[in-house]
């Protein structure tokens with residue numbers, strides 16, 4: 204099998220993987236190569252024992268809430284991950300079912316059946332993605348073995364102030380010690396802290412699309428922190444898979460509507476992140492809208508620039524802040540970000556435009572709410588926490604058309 208090393212180097216050096224792929228007889232090793240092809244960071248050449256070691260030493264991953272939209276999205280990403288292997292999946296009403304029966308698009312995957320959280324065996328798991336509704340999440344996380352690394356996709360550990368949590372989420376926090384430990388996981392902003400965290404609070408989808416463009420501009424003092432107006436739009440998968448009358452096709456199709464006006468629970472999360480960046484209290488006007496599309500999110504943000512600052516300055520700042528970032532892309536001047544151009548990917552596309560009113564600018568950012576707004580960013584974070592290159596398993600191009 205010494206030839207494997209040359210297969211690997213010929214693939215990694217020459218990009219001729221498809222040609223050699225069929226010559227690799229061992230299906231497990233072939234699978235490894237297929238998976239490695241999505242990880243840009245895979246070493247240039249590996250010998251056989253290194254390959255074996257990588258195959259057998261995958262981290263064992265639990266997905267809590269595998270029967271939901273963010274759960275199924277993390278599974279979609281994980282099945283092609285070279286260093287992670289799903290060993291546990293949980294559901295609530297759908298406990299006992301196979302993933303293929305609940306999500307037919309995943310029927311080809313050989314995965315464990317879903318079990319109830321109370322019946323889950325965590326001895327077989329190194330890390331979990333917690334894709335559960337807020338409120339229930341904190342109690343479940345509190346009951347997990349404390350050697351597990353956790354990325355929580357719910358809102359339960361995002362707000363540092365437990366009184367604020369109570370005010371916006373209508374219940375007292377039941378895991379306040381863990382809340383103190385949690386690191387807010389906006390990857391591009393808090394990479395170092397995330398690397399050393401045991402529990403990461405993955406940001407909400409709206410806050411991700413809003414904070415990514417605003418934090419660098421606020422830190423550089425290029426925009427006024429008063430008078431920030433944010434208009435956001437989300438696809439319906441943002442509301443989860445649970446059946447709700449308000450999310451019926453007839454209620455969503457052929458129109459859009461605003462909701463949560465002045466009181467959406469992402470307001471304190473957005474203000475917490477922007478206030479940290481400003482080192483002073485920031486308040487925002489934020490109105491989300493529901494769009495007749497399954498996935499995608501756009502935030503259109505109206506800001507007042509600091510005296511003497513131009514949109515060119517905002518553009519330059521975002522360009523230098525994100526120039527080495529894999530997943531945040533500042534488009535060329537005048538190019539308009541579209542949600543359809545990031546669909547199914549972990550990218551955030553953004554741009555800055557001069558307003559007609561002097562001194563004001565309009566910033567547009569787009570993400571896929573289920574990927575950069577949820578499961579993709581969660582995987583980016585767990586990669587960091589487990590010592591993997593951050594982009595591992597995330598280099599899918601957007602699905603278009």
Ligand SMILES: NC(=O)C1=CN([C@@H]2O[C@H](COP(=O)(O)OP(=O)(O)OC[C@H]3O[C@@H](n4cnc5c(N)ncnc54)[C@H](OP(=O)(O)O)[C@@H]3O)[C@@H](O)[C@H]2O)C=CC1
Pocket residue numbers: 267268269270271272273274293294295296297298320333334335336337339356357358406407408440441442443444445572573576577
């Ligand atoms: N959808 C999105 O775009 C985003 C969602 N989030 C957050 O991620 C989390 C998951 O969201 P999403 O996947 O959309 O939600 P879904 O409603 O689609 O899925 C919820 C999951 O949790 C399980 N579940 C529900 N109640 C319980 C319970 N009491 N005990 C154990 N398991 C339970 C469900 O199981 P079963 O199906 O068997 O009932 C299902 O697997 C939420 O906190 C959400 O706010 C964050 C960012 C974006």
Ligand SMILES: CC(=O)N[C@@H](CCC(=O)OP(=O)(O)O)C(=O)O
Pocket residue numbers: 337356357358406407408409437438439440441442443469491493
């Ligand atoms: C369209 C839609 O309903 N979206 C959800 C936000 C999704 C999200 O990010 O929620 P978490 O904060 O729980 O993670 C909402 O407005 O509540």
